[in-house]
Each structure stands twice: as C-alpha cells, then as structure tokens.
Amino acid sequence: MLNHNQTSDKGWEYPLLVRLHFYAGLLVGTFIFIAALSGALFALTPQIENWLYQTELTAVQAGEHRPLAAQVEVAREAIGEHAVLSAVRPAPAPGQTTRVMFSVDGLAPSEHQAIFVDPTTLKVRGSLAVYGTSGTLPFRIWIDYLHRQLHLGEVGRYYSELAASWLWLVALGGVLLWWHRRGQNRAAKAEGARGRLRRWHSTLGVILCVALVFFSVTGLTWSKWAGANIASLRAQLDWSTPGLSTSLSPGNTGSELSHHEGHHAESPRLTMLTDRPALFDEMLARARSAGIDAALLEIRPAADADSAWVVKEIDRRWPTQVDAVAIDPRSMTVVDKQVFEEFPLAAKLTRWGIDAHMGILFGWPNQLFVAACALALCVLVALGYRMWWLRRPALNSRVSADPKRVMTHLRKASPIAMLAMTIVAFMLGIFAPVMGVSLLIFLLIDAWLGQRSIPTQPVLME
Template identity: 25%
Template sequence: MKKGTYNRFWRWHFFGALFMAPLLITLTLSGIGYLFYNNVENAAYKDLFFGNSDETYQLTIDEGISLVKQENDGFEVSKIMIMDEPYNTRLTLTSDSGEEKYVFLDKHNEIVGSQNPKFTYANIMRNIHSSLFAGGTVVNYLVELAACWAIFLLFSGLYMTFKSRALKKPKKSTRRLKFKRIHALIGTIITIPMIILIFTGLPWSAFMGNFIYTASQEHPSIGTPLLQQQPPTSDMSEIPWATRKEEAPESEKPDPHANHGGHGNMPGMDMENDGISVEKLMWKVRDEKISKPYSIVYPFSEDGVFTVSKGSNTGVTGMDVSPAEEMTSYFDQYSGDLISKVGYDEYGILAKWFTWGIPLHEGHLFGWPNKIINLVVCLAFLFLIFYGFKMWLSRKRKGNLSAPPKTTSSISIGFIALMVILGVIMPLFGISLLIVLAIEGILYLVTKGKDTSNVN
C-alpha cells in the first residue's frame, strides 16, 4: 500500500480512537465486572441463594408458589428456576404493568426473600455493557458501533505497526517512540483474542445480532431447527440463544367436559384446577431425564405450553450448563406430556458456533481459566488505549489537536477492498464509513475553496 494509504489509516485510526475511546473503556470495564458476576452474587446474595427461611414446615413446590402469590398481590409467577444444590429455587414474578420481582424458596419451599431485578449485580453490569444502562435503540446501536470501530482500530493498528516497523527497537529512543512501541506491541498481541471476544458478543447486539439470529432462523440447516410453534412467553432470558425466538408448539386443547375449564392458563394460575401442577410437571421432566438446573416458563394461553430449558448463557447465577447440554423442551400444560424437544445436536453450525461463543465471551465456557484469559485481554485493551493517548499527548502541540495530516493521494484498491469487506460484515460500521467519507469530502471542498480564494 502507498504512503497515502498509511496516512489515511492513521487519520481514521486517530479520530476513531478519539471518539470511541470513552465508550470502549466503559464497555471493557463493565465487561470485566460481568465476568465475575457469579462470584460476586454468590457472596452478595448468600442468604437469598443458599439461606433458609425461619419456617421449617415442608411445603410442595405448588404450595410454595401459592404462598408467594398470596404475599405478592398484583404479581403472577411467570418463570421458575429449578436450581441444582445448594442453590435455592428462584421464581420470577411479573405484574400487569410489566414490573418484575425475584422470590427465592428454600429446600422446604418456604419463602427466603425477594429481589428487585433492576438492581441485581448481574443485571446492572449487563445493562451497562449492552446499553449503557440507558437503553433505547439509538444507545444500543451506539454500543454496537463502538464494538465495530474497535475491530477497525485493531486491524488498522496492526497494519501501521508492520508498515512502520514500530516493533523494531530504535537506535535512539524518545518518549514518543517508547509509547508507540508499547502501544504497537500490546495491539499486536491482543488483536486476535480481542476480535474473537468482540465477535462472540455480537449475537446480543441490536443490528448485527438481529441479522445473525434472523439468518439462523431462516436457514435451519446452518442455524436453529424449524418448529411449527407458537411463542410461549414474551421474556425468555433463560432460554438458550439458539431457540430463544423459536415458536413453541401448542398444547392439545382439553375436552371442555373433562373438568379443565374453558379459560386459558395465564402465568401464575392455579395449575391444579386448570392443568398439571408444577410438581407433577417436574416428575415428567425427571422422566425425560432432564437434570437440574433448568427453567420452567409458564404457558401464556389456553393452547400454550410449559417451556423447560437448559442454557449455556442464561445470565442467572447457578443456571448455566455446558453448551452440549443445551436443550429446550415443550410440555403439554394439561397432561404434562412432552410435545417436542430441541437439543444441541439439532442445532446448525451457526447456532452451535454462537452457543459456544457466547459463554466464551462471558467467561464461563471452561471455568476460571476462561475468566482469567478474558480479564487479561480486557486489561491489555485498556492499556492499549492508555498508551495510545500517551503517544498522542507526547506529540500534541498546545492549542492544537495535532491530528494526522490529510492526504490527497488516490485511495488504493487494497484500502477500498478492506473497507468494503468490513462494511459488509459490520453494516453499522459501513454506514458510519459513508458518513466519515461525506465529512472528509466536505472538509476537502471547504479547504480547497479557501485555498482558491487566497490565491485570488
């Protein structure tokens, strides 16, 4: 590539880093916080997760659920997390206004306590990391855009490192060259692991994540299995990524003369009168050799089903399983019979890739080593940003931005090809590139106009 290409990379790398650094620092720090959410929550919520109620009378799970409903007027039970020992069972309650509450039951199915989901450590870290705790489409797109620009910064930095031989020790070292060498060395080492981390996090992004999931749904041979189903619930955060938007099958509507009643089972209804009890459903689950931990999502209509699932990226402390153990099964709400079951083996290659990639991104795919590797990469990325700014400040002139010089040379085919490839792979990045090009074009015309007027 020509010298002009190097300067163009340098200029875009500079401005990209300058504008995206605050976001990238926030995402990295919140990502580090989320890496250890299980460990933090096990300690912070020890009484809720592992403690016992003062009541020692043994209740059935259904009696425990009825007690929860009595003590939480206006709320209905929508989900149950059946945890493995020593964790307590967690119920998710939802009100008509959309407010949520977590309630925990001990081994006697007695109430231990409750939580406001908005302020749990895991949810705070997740909301900061995915939407800066502000939410909204624009913010979600902005977070995704920062991730896309991070990939460009890594690629462009790698190009400039080898083009300028920044890793070679200079004969006469200066402060700026020292910072440049450290910046280049860190960037070279973490480029591949950082790109892996970013791409394994994109399934949760607003624009590209939806595109990936849609592709996975529309092409079952490479994505998720095709089921003729009806959505079981509007919020399925504990259901595996690969089947989260799958439509659930319908329960066979009962004979209206068979004491089932003619109305539907909304979340939290008395299942003993209108359908199979949770305790009996759990027997059916055991018969299907589905082991703990798993979640139960209530049916939402008279032809809805119980959704029982095991996920590798639930975001719930104590609920994650190995990707190979992921499964989503659907049980008839009246008979409790298994209607259909989708397991990891039925996933296409795209769904399998992200089923492994998401827990890798979250740091719990292979235990503590995964957390430590992710932590080291994230800390290195923060040092990369730090030394990048140190390098800029070491050459910055007072009262001047000291941005890399503009280049008037023609754009090389290699540069165009790389930008097109990145723009196609990351559409939001491609759109932002068009905006950058438009701004550069306007600045060029303004500068050219001033030069012409000065000549005249």
C-alpha cells in the first residue's frame, strides 16, 4: 500500500481542482446565476425609475425655490403627525423635487417614507418608500431585496453570501484549469459540441476573472458573517471610514455617522425638529459656508438635545462627494467635519469599490459594465450546466471501484500538502462561515456518493 501511494502521488492536484470546481459550479451555480441576473437588473434600473416615477421626481422648472421650512411644513401636513421627520434632501437642480423623509411604522430597516415636494409651487408631487443613502425607489428596492435576500429576510441573506463566498474561488480555479490545459484548446475542436462549449466557458471565464473576483470581494462586505469579519479586519488595520462625532456632551468622544453602506440609523429619538422648521434653511446655509458644496446632500436633524445636526453630501459619482459636517443647533458652530479627501486610502478604495459594484461610480458607463459582466456570468453558468448535461450519467450506470472523487485525490496528496490544505480551508471557513459549511457539505456528499454500491456519479466538467 505504501508503494502504491508513493507511485501515485503525482498529478493529484489537477483532478482535485477539477472535482472541486465541478462541485462548486454544480451546487452553487444556481445561486450565482440568480445573484448575477438580479444584479444586472439592479444596475440598469435608475433610468427605469426616472421614467416610472417621473411625476414624483419632476417639479416645475421655472421660479425660485421656496424656503426649506415651507417645504417641510407642507410635507408634514401631507403625511400627518404620526410620522417622525428623519431627513430632508433639497432639490438638487431645477426641475427636481425635494424629498422630505419620515420614519413610519411598517417599513423595513433603512427605509423611509418620502414626501416629494415641488420646491417652487409647494405642491406635493407624491409619496414613495425610499431606501438608504442611494435613495432607491420602490421598483429598485424590490430588485435590491431580490438580489440580497430573495425577499426571505435575514434567512435569505445566506444565499447571497454563499454565492459571493464561492464566486472568487470558482473564478480563480477556472483560470488555473484553463492554464493547465491551454495546450489542449486545438484538440478540443475535435470533441464536438461539448468541446466547443468548454472552450467558450473557459475563455469567457478568463476574460471575466478580475471582474468576478472584484464583485465577489465587494459583495461580501454586505454579507452577514463574512461582512462582519471584513469590518472587524478593517477596524484592526485602521482602514475604517472615519466617523463623524455628533455629541455635544463634554468629554464624549461622539458617535459615528458611518453607515457607509448606505443605511440610515433608525431611532425614535428623531423627534425634536418640528418646533423650528427654519433650522433646515439655517443648517443648509451654515453647511455651505463650511465647504459642503455638492448639489446632492441630506440634512438630518439632531437625535436629541445633546446631539448635533448633520449635513452630508451624498453624491457618490465621480468625483466622489461625501463630506459631512456636524452643527450645534444652539450656536450654529461646526463641531466636527468629515472630508473624503482626508480618508485613508483603504477607506477611499472601499467607498469606490462599493459604488462601482452598485453601478454608481461613473454613471451609465459603470451601469453598462456591471450589467454586461453580470449577464456574461449568467452565460458562463449556463454553459457549465450544459456541459454537465451533455455528459450526465445514465440512471442505471455503475461506478468503477475507484471513483474519481475528492477523497480519492486527497489520499494521493503528501502529508504536508494535506496539512496546508486543511489549514487554508479552516481559515477560510472561519473568515467566511457560509463557505466553510458549504465546503463541508460538498465533502460529505462526495463521501456519501463514494459509499453507495450503485450510486449515480456526476461526470466531471473537464
């Protein structure tokens, strides 16, 4: 037995990689396909939303804008006293409406009910639910929830984390497989339909590899388990987005207005602002004098008597404008300021990476790039399933005594290689638990199939 192992320890890496690539593609490919397709739809929806909600978004183009105080009062009358005013987004340009945003019962976290007010005529143009810093509207919110959690709530987030966790590994593994057999490309032409499919599959995968790794890594920042670990790692390396102190209490270090992933803090404390609607105009003027010059911005009232108001830029296109100031409503002094140009490079890259992932950073070119990559990934997954289907096993087929399974190839590895792979798998499983659990499931399925006397063996996607 020893001699057999010693003579068979060569060439186990490639068959093992093929088997793992196959399992990941077969069992996770469907989730990757759904995430990619919904991601493509999400990237293309801003223009659709502008058409669907033209009434709410469009104002009279002629005339001077009325004070924000008057617009807030109109919105308050429209929604009623039951809602808590959370923020105001002044009309960024002529012909656009002001959003007065309220916290109301029945909305999901990070959602607000927005009253759209014509800043010139003070007419209410409509009322819609909006989400996050990006201000997505109902149509895009629906696609966003589909992309992130299949409309299944917290449980559904495991699907997107599973897809994002495996996407980079499948992509890099595919490139390694292509590199190993690149000399066989011409010979594959004689293999018929499946050979042509494999050629298209591998070529497309190599072209998309960098983009797929990028979407995988940035997508993981939103995930439940891996995302928390990424945030912790960033904090330890001092790569976090600088916080904005809103505390007016002496000796208090303040609280962060981070929420850089595009979410608002939901709190019943946002109550003390209807007494002085004129503060919105005063805060806007003070913020402008402090250097907040973006057209797209948000004014958020103080959370309580010991907190400052916040005026924050929300233009995440290029060049990125996300500066923010905290203003004491009693003295109108700036108590803290957050300047994007002063962010650490890692924090800037994180901001740009997230915005590029969402198709925001460069406008419509970014949208088209994200949509094209996502749709190409759908084609890549479909080609993989088609290759398996062409060589799927017959239901009555028997498996050889030494099936080509994961454990078959692992037994050929040296002890050092086994130890190294175990450590890597363990570390990846700790950092991305969903991937770790799914890998364990893959191995259990492989072992179970290997123990069956007459199993149905999937054919390798070679």
